[in-house]
Amino acid sequence: MSSLLDSLVHFAASHPGLAYLALFLAALLEAVPVLGSLVPGSTVILALSALIPGGEISLVGALASAITGALIGDGAAYWTGHRAQRRILSAWPLSIYPDVVARAEAFFLRYGTWAVLFGRFVPPIRAFVPITAGALQMTPARFFAVDVPAILLWAPAHVLPGVLAATALERSHASLHHWLPVLAGVVGTLVVALWAYRRWKSVEPSG
16 A cells, blocks of 8 residues: 555656546545545545645645545535435445444434534544435535535645645754644644544444
């Protein structure tokens, strides 16, 4: 995996357009049920974000690519669940992961709208929350009112650590104080993600 990521980063450094496409696809695929649990989208985003301090890609472009991919992925999953309704939760390929689906449903039923926000920061459940929200007939207004802000928080939390790490390697330690607010934000996001993950683990599937 490490060698594959290294190859991707080196290739993307010479092809910025493809770097943005890779960021878009990584974010989009993370929102696809089942596939999102298998594709290391967060790792790809983090690795490619290390190209930002060197100028190979821009911070705005990276954030826009990740945000757009996540919005389209979450939106597609939500509308798929909304149209198919509850029966999709037991259909293939979700039927391959009944335990995860059951936990996602229990997490959503217990925390409601908050599950959409916190679920975006928990890798095991991220790909299942939008389709579950749709299947359980959460209204579009409620879903997107929470999902959009969640994505706007999630994207910087994945992009900025790569920027910070690359900057730390390229510049003296004296310049790092400029990045302390960013680091504080990332740490805060990780704390929220850990809390949400523990909450998810504590939820018992119904039935």
